[in-house]
Amino acid sequence: MSKHTILPPLPFEPEFVEGLRQVFEHRIPFNQVIGLKLVEMAADHVVGRVDMRPELVGHFSYNRLHGGVISATLDAMGGMAVMAAIGARHMDEPPARRLERFLKLGTIDLRVDYLRQGIGEFFTAHAEVLRLGSRVASTRMEFRGADGTLLATGAAAYIVS
Template identity: 40%
Template sequence: MTELSDQHQKRSDKWRDAVAQTFIHNMPFNQLLGLELVHYDAQRVEIKLPMQKKLLGNPIQSILHGGVTASILDVAGGMIVAACAIEKNVELSREELSKRLANMGTIDLRIDYLRPGFGECFYATAEVIRTGNKVAVARMELHNQDNVHIAFGTGTYLVG
């Protein structure tokens, strides 16, 4: 690795750590869900969600609430497009990159519920389908601890 690309990688890692801290530890709703970061880079994100009684949508059958499913998929999608935006704009000044990240948001979110959310633990993964200067699209999936596919989503995010 060249010295410049090594510096860019270190800077990118630092920004990604800050994004992870914000999404997982500083957003009260995400704290309420109890999200745990398993893996995070510009190619893939994986978030763990341990099942809790307060997350049930059907307490009789112990099924994860559909809104929780949508929320964790949206978080995963937002984090992956943020990581890609960092990689793409790592040469920007701190102020410019901070502003760009602060203005990111979900434009559209589509969730397809494939099966009831049975499980003790759930894993959301995301990868980018396309990223541009203004908009990025991500694909997200939710599986339980037995790798049963619960839902998938497509998110469109403002990134510029």
């Protein structure tokens, strides 16, 4: 990802980080199905991880990750990047109030470009917000193999209000 930063990096309160992690990893059933975990969260980017499992195979001959897992991961990470940016923008609010803003978030548009096969033990997804407006946010995402190889890219727009 580029080092383009739209917000100054701010430390989040542990309650905010844990609240987002709980929603992301435990209250969104599909994230549980694919095993998506939040690895890193800052005001200007987020990183997630998916471990390869037999249930995620899209092509049995190659043990290749299903493209739907890749697109769902990129979409979820783009949304999480928006939540981190919103959380940073509203640091004057208590963590619980900022977490309520998650309820308004929804994907408007998602584009995924598959560049290479998803073969490996695990994968990481990186996302950043390019623009956070009052109603719409734009993001850019990357899906990488365990060795850092770029496997797919994504761009998305999310409704935030």
